[in-house]
Amino acid sequence: MTSPVEMDIKKESRNYLDHISLDCVVFGFHSNQLKVLVLHMKKTGEWVLPGGFVYEDESIEVAANRVLKVRTGLDQIFLRQFNVFSDPQRSNRNPTVADLLMSGQDHPEASWFNQRFISVGFYALVEYSQVQPQPDELSDICEWVNLDKIGKLMMDHNAILNKALETLRLQLTFQPIGYNLLPEKFTMSELRKLYETIFGKELDRRNFQRKMLAYDILSRLDEVRQGVAHKSPGLYKFNLESYQKALDEGLNGKW
Amino acid sequence: MTSPVEMDIKKESRNYLDHISLDCVVFGFHSNQLKVLVLHMKKTGEWVLPGGFVYEDESIEVAANRVLKVRTGLDQIFLRQFNVFSDPQRSNRNPTVADLLMSGQDHPEASWFNQRFISVGFYALVEYSQVQPQPDELSDICEWVNLDKIGKLMMDHNAILNKALETLRLQLTFQPIGYNLLPEKFTMSELRKLYETIFGKELDRRNFQRKMLAYDILSRLDEVRQGVAHKSPGLYKFNLESYQKALDEGLNGKW
DNA sequence: GCAAAAGTGTTGTAGCTACACCCATGG
DNA sequence: CCATGGGTGTAGCTACAACACTTTTGC
Structure with missing residues (x-):
């Protein structure tokens, strides 16, 4: 799943769509290493990909851009959707999403997070030095991790990362890459x-x-x-x- | 939008997920022509791509396969998701989805169809002669139409078709195609x-x-x-x- | 026999790999 | 002055486009 940007969903004038989330694999390049932006969850210590939900009045691309703007400080990021992850069991694990995100099962929003989410995967290419990683309310760390140092991620986030990497490699064989990852x-x-x-x-x-x-x-x-x-x-x-x-x-x- | 396989959603023991639909661009090849499977809506006379919704306990791939099995008679179809269409305005037109699908605004399910749908686009490659096109309750025709004879489709279905075609052409340059489109x-x-x-x-x-x-x-x-x-x-x-x-x-x- | 399509051969060229070689710089 | 990386040259190979040519069949 995802780390919501705002937790007080019901207090917002804009509501999130049910059942739909997005996850972003943000690639950066530094000291000859490919790096990925990940968050460390306060409560469970699990690592997750940055993600979020979709407002009722925005497209999923706009939502992904909004999420990454908060997480990196950058706007107008190079973003491509690459796959939809919809295994019914993907958000149905122990501990549950709500367990991981909320401070207790009695939290009023716990049930919202317990619903089934279908997640749209995006990959993003950003210039490493321009990014200011920002954790959210649920995470204590937001940082770059070398691709080969990424361990077990929450839920199916390892599969999402692998599919993103596969897509990136495929793109590289017939499209230029670099403008978004290197300095000017x-x-x-x-x-x-x-x-x-x-x-x-x-x-x-x-x-x-x-x-x-x-x-x-x-x-x-x-x-x-x-x-x-x-x-x-x-x-x-x-x-x-x-x-x-x-x-x-x-x-x-x-x- | 989509043409639901069953209309009596609330009577089903399985429920559809809100906000999520899928649309399929089914390609066939006959007499040296690339053809696409389309449906003709009874009430409005509009042409649409075959599509459907996702049950609470199935992945979107399984849902797409299920929809196409009903529409073509074929199972285990070559199916690839290629894009998510999520413009907030895409299902928000005059006439509305519910207008088109239901016999009247007083129909109890009308409001369900009026919700915003984010649609996952699939393209399918099938062997033309094996397909038995089957219309659903809302359509009087389900048939193959030559790609160059496709006119205005409902909602953003022309955009979905174009993106599918673009993806198919790209695939063709670095992957084999034919097994699914030609006879043995x-x-x-x-x-x-x-x-x-x-x-x-x-x-x-x-x-x-x-x-x-x-x-x-x-x-x-x-x-x-x-x-x-x-x-x-x-x-x-x-x-x-x-x-x-x-x-x-x-x-x-x-x- | 002839038109039309199937099947095979050939030639020139572009792009790639795998190198050799020289150049510039910091220590 | 030498180790190291930057920059350019080139020979051989492969893939492919653009053809010519031959074969087979129906009418």
Whole structure:
């Protein structure tokens, strides 16, 4: 399940839709590591993906953006829905959702959380350094965790994470990725390390550079990274126009 | 929205979940045409995609399979969810859903249909000749319509159809398609015509054959199609084992 | 025999892999 | 001056598009 942004549902003038939640796999990249944003629940000590519910007057995309704005401080995040998780048993475990979230079963909202939720999975790509992780009322920690250090998550959140990662890898083979994960200016090595991390394997330094440049989505700047050991690498930025075009039309596979 | 399989919701021992529906874009292939299964509503004369609702104790995939079993007579259909449609205004039009579905506003279930629905879009690939289209209580026609003959559909169903088609085309570039759309035995021309129809452009007859055979998902049979003009074409069938492998691992784009 | 479709062969090219090689920089 | 990473060049291979050519069948 999800960590609601506001707990006082009934006091809000806007109501949440029953049965529908969303969960976000927020990817960031730092020191050559792919990281995921997770929350640590106060009461049970379980780790969960950031998530939330949908107001009666908003689309699920707007809801996901709203949730992530609170959790990261960022607006207009790169967000893609990738799967709906609807196993009837997914929110039906011991301890129950309400047990985990509420301070006691006598809490008036406990039964609301005990309903069955169908969750729409989103993945988000964000620039690590721009994010200010914010826990909510139910959690004491909101932080980046290395992908390979993620342990057992609440409910089916491990399955959600795995499916997001699978989708991200698939996207990477026919769409550009990087604009949302890297700072504005970056070296070719940094971009390559990102690709290597997502794919989980090494790529040839020289061929990667040529292939990437051939896509024609990068602009080489008249700057180099200073203060680094060895030869100063050139800096690049994405050419937003052709980057967007590549997103829309795909990179290879033309038939 | 959707055409419910049963109308007497409250009389059922199983209840539908509020706010959640599903819509299916069912693709078939016949006489070199891509076709879509649509229903014609008795009361308003509008055309709609087959759809339904989710029981409290089933996953959305099971619900979609159940709906299509009633509509086509087929079970275990190739079914993929591709997008969630959640615009708050999508079920909020004139005439309203309840107007269209119920015989009058005084009908006891009218208000249930008037709630906001978030719809999970599925696309299905089926073998045309195996399908027995079945209308429901609210529709007088359930039939195949050529993709290029589809007119205005109810609500946002045209958008759902377009997104399904877009997804299908994308899938086609890196996954095999055909097993679910063609009869067991088929000629290379028939398979090529299917690809040409989905892509909406002609493909080189000779290169297509080589490329397809190189994928190693076809078995050439010791049979030819008889009674056809000109040279008898050889028949093929899919090699299910490698076909499934290609589905899982993808065909090209390796990095 | 001839038109039309099936089936196989060939050639040029683009893109990729796998390297070798040189360059720039910090220690 | 040397270790390390940055940048460019190139040979060989593979995949594929764009064809020519041959084979088979119905009329």
